[in-house]
Amino acid sequence: MLSVYWNLVKHDLKYRSNKNFNWKTFRFWTYVYCILFIIGVFGVFTYGSFHWKINLTTIWYFLWILPFFTFGMAIGKLKDEFKNGTYGWWLTLPYPRLTLILAKLSACAIQVVQIIIGIFVLITVLGGYISFLSPEGSMDRFVNFVKVGLTWNVIVILFVPIMLSLGLVVGVLVQSSLKPFLGFFWLLWGLFWVFFNVFGTKDNFGFFQSFFQTNPIRLETITTILTSWILSFLILILMAKVLEKYIKL
Amino acid sequence: MIETIIKCEHATKKFGDRFALNDLNLEIPKGKVIGILGENGVGKSTLFRVLVGLTRLDQGKITVLGEQPNIKLNANIAYLPDRASWYQDQTVRKAFEFGVKLLPHFNIERAKQFASLMNLDLDMKVSSMSKGQESRLMLTMCMSRNVPLIILDEPFSGIDGTSREHIIESMIDYMSDREVTILMTTHEIYEAEGLLDYAIFLDKGHVLIADEAENLRREHGSLHDLSRKLYR
Numbered sequence: 091m092l093s094v095y096w097n098l099v100k101h102d103l104k105y106r107s108n109k110n111f112n113w114k115t116f117r118f119w120t121y122v123y124c125i126l127f128i129i130g131v132f133g134v135f136t137y138g139s140f141h142w143k144i145n146l147t148t149i150w151y152f153l154w155i156l157p158f159f160t161f162g163m164a165i166g167k168l169k170d171e172f173k174n175g176t177y178g179w180w181l182t183l184p185y186p187r188l189t190l191i192l193a194k195l196s197a198c199a200i201q202v203v204q205i206i207i208g209i210f211v212l213i214t215v216l217g218g219y220i221s222f223l224s225p226e227g228s229m230d231r232f233v234n235f236v237k238v239g240l241t242w243n244v245i246v247i248l249f250v251p252i253m254l255s256l257g258l259v260v261g262v263l264v265q266s267s268l269k270p271f272l273g274f275f276w277l278l279w280g281l282f283w284v285f286f287n288v289f290g291t292k293d294n295f296g297f298f299q300s301f302f303q304t305n306p307i308r309l310e311t312i313t314t315i316l317t318s319w320i321l322s323f324l325i326l327i328l329m330a331k332v333l334e335k336y337i338k339l
Numbered sequence: 340m341i342e343t344i345i346k347c348e349h350a351t352k353k354f355g356d357r358f359a360l361n362d363l364n365l366e367i368p369k370g371k372v373i374g375i376l377g378e379n380g381v382g383k384s385t386l387f388r389v390l391v392g393l394t395r396l397d398q399g400k401i402t403v404l405g406e407q408p409n410i411k412l413n414a415n416i417a418y419l420p421d422r423a424s425w426y427q428d429q430t431v432r433k434a435f436e437f438g439v440k441l442l443p444h445f446n447i448e449r450a451k452q453f454a455s456l457m458n459l460d461l462d463m464k465v466s467s468m469s470k471g472q473e474s475r476l477m478l479t480m481c482m483s484r485n486v487p488l489i490i491l492d493e494p495f496s497g498i499d500g501t502s503r504e505h506i507i508e509s510m511i512d513y514m515s516d517r518e519v520t521i522l523m524t525t526h527e528i529y530e531a532e533g534l535l536d537y538a539i540f541l542d543k544g545h546v547l548i549a550d551e552a553e554n555l556r557r558e559h560g561s562l563h564d565l566s567r568k569l570y571r
Contacts, residue, residue: 097440104428174427178420182391183441184413334410339393 094185098193102167103200128212135216139223146217146235152209153239156246157253160202164257167194172265181337187330191262195254195326202250210243241307245315252318255325262329266336344369344488344520345390349399352385352544359385361544362399369487371536372514372521374552374562376528378570382544383524384421387492390522391418404488414443417481421492421524425477427466431459438480450483456509470497475506482513491523495531503530510534529563538562540569 138144168191171177183190214236221232256279263272345367352360359382367373375383388394389401392408406412425434431454438445454461457475465473474497481489495503511534514521525531532552539549547569548555552562559565 094441101426101437101441104426175422175424176426178393178418178423179425181393182413182416182418182420184411184443186410335395337393339388 091185091189095189095193095196098183098185098190099196099200102194102197131216132219135220136223139220144220144224146220146231147238149213149217149235150239150242152213153206153242153246156202156206156209157249159205160198160250160253161257163198163202164195164254165261167198168258168261168265177265177339181333187333188326191258191326191330191333195251195258198254198257199250202254203247206243206247210239213239245311248315249318251322255322255329258329259325262332265338266332267338268332268336269338341366342369343367344404345522346402347386347399348401350386350389350396350401351398352382352389352394352396358382358544360389360396360399363541363545365539365546365549367520367522367539368537369520370518372510372523372534373537373539374528374531374535375522375524375539375541376562376566377541377547381541383541384492385544386541387418387421387490387522387524390490391416415486415488417442417484417486417489419477419481419489419491419494422496423477425465425473425480428464430462430464431476431479432461434465434476434480435461435483438483442480442484444485445480446483446485449485450479453479453482453509453513456512457506471499471502474498475502478506482510487519489519489521491521493524493526495525495527500530503527507531507534528566529561532562535562538565540566542569 135144171180180190217235217239218232221228221235259275260272263269263275343366345365347360347363347365350360350363350365351358361382363382363386375386377383385394389396390403390408391413392410401408403412404415426437429437435445435447435450435454438450439447451461454476457479459472459475459479463472465476468476474494478491478494481491481494495506498506507530510521523531535552537550538552538555540547548565555562555565559568
């Protein structure tokens with residue numbers, strides 16, 4: 091079963107689009123926009139390092155985009171099977187539904203981690219560049235910047251499973267006869283973020299900033315991560331059942 | 340006594356107010372090529388989806404190879420879904436590798452032989468194939484499995500008339516030395532006539548006629564003529 095699982099993961103790691111999608115054009119424009127974005131960011135920070143007082147670690151706030159990106163990626167991975175007309179092949183593979191979706195989420199997780207590492211390297215280079223340019227730049231400042239980034243990258247990676255499984259909820263429910271429950275999910279999702287922002291706010295800096303300024307490796311963080319893993323697994327089991335019994339074709 | 344491979348007892352499936360299968364009672368004989376025939380919306384694809392466990396019955400019972408449809412049973416069933424596509428990033432060769440790794444009882448040698456009969460180049464990418472070529476690849480993926488039951492939902496859709504004849508000849512040739520039951524739907528009754536040993540005509544989710552194709556031909560001239568009479 092392990093070899094089947096791994097073969098499924100390898101199969102799901104491939105990026106897929108439908109026949110009408112112009113992959114070459116998409117790739118070309120993605121590269122163009124990425125290069126322009128990187129040039130823009132470096133340009134702004136080059137100017138900024140001479141005229142503003144830059145708190146380097148704030149650059150890592152960018153990482154908060156990643157959990158949402160991960161969530162969307164999980165939805166897309168499932169949606170692709172239905173959009174591309176391959177769901178019939180996928181759902182009639184003679185393996186437990188849990189194996190099928192676990193393989194999809196594992197493939198997603200591998201891709202997300204690759205992206206996180208890529209972003210980490212890019213931001214580290216940017217941080218090093220600013221440290222080098224800035225009059226108050228020092229090696230200690232740069233090392234501290236990398237340490238903060240490394241810690242938060244690892245924490246974001248540890249929350250990848252829960253974001254993937256929440257994406258899976260949307261991806262599966264939308265194709266099932268339980269679709270009306272999606273409204274309930276979005277309501278909970280909205281309430282969670284309200285709670286997260288309102289109750290997480292500390293001092294005058296806001297939740298994210300206070301998080302970055304304190305040591306994140308605390309008992310609450312570890313407990314939250316472990317709870318999120320257990321919750322992810324329970325969601326996986328539940329969605330495997332939905333995929334088996336309530337899928338609407 | 341005829342051995343059955345599929346048995347439906349009062350099988351009922353509703354979508355909203357519409358019956359897709361309406362108290363369907365049916366016994367499908369083993370080792371033949373069976374055509375499930377009828378107009379659009381008579382329940383052919385729904386029946387197939389129930390057989391492979393993609394859809395659940397509201398009432399009644401179906402047994403396939405002696406068991407109720409379930410995921411594990413699909414190891415012994417090759418299923419070509421209706422309106423399906425194959426993975427666009429793969430070549431024919433990669434598709435066969437996928438078959439070897441993930442489709443139980445997939446025979447790569449047979450797949451290569453069948454691909455050759457289907458005029459499929461092993462290095463051709465699915466994204467550059469025509470609809471007809473993609474249909475041939477999907478048919479090859481199903482026909483290359485050593486399983487007792489092959490279910491083909493509209494296997495000739497998107498394939499031109501000349502190629503269809505060629506494919507049907509290949510299938511007849513393929514069937515000649517194998518113990519397999521093929522269950523298929525097709526709107527191309529005229530061309531598939533020679534392939535079918537047994538025909539089941541459905542209407543509004545239940546059986547209109549089910550008999551040996553030879554008996555039906557003797558009585559009505561051809562399955563094509565019978566179909567025209569039934570659905571006039």
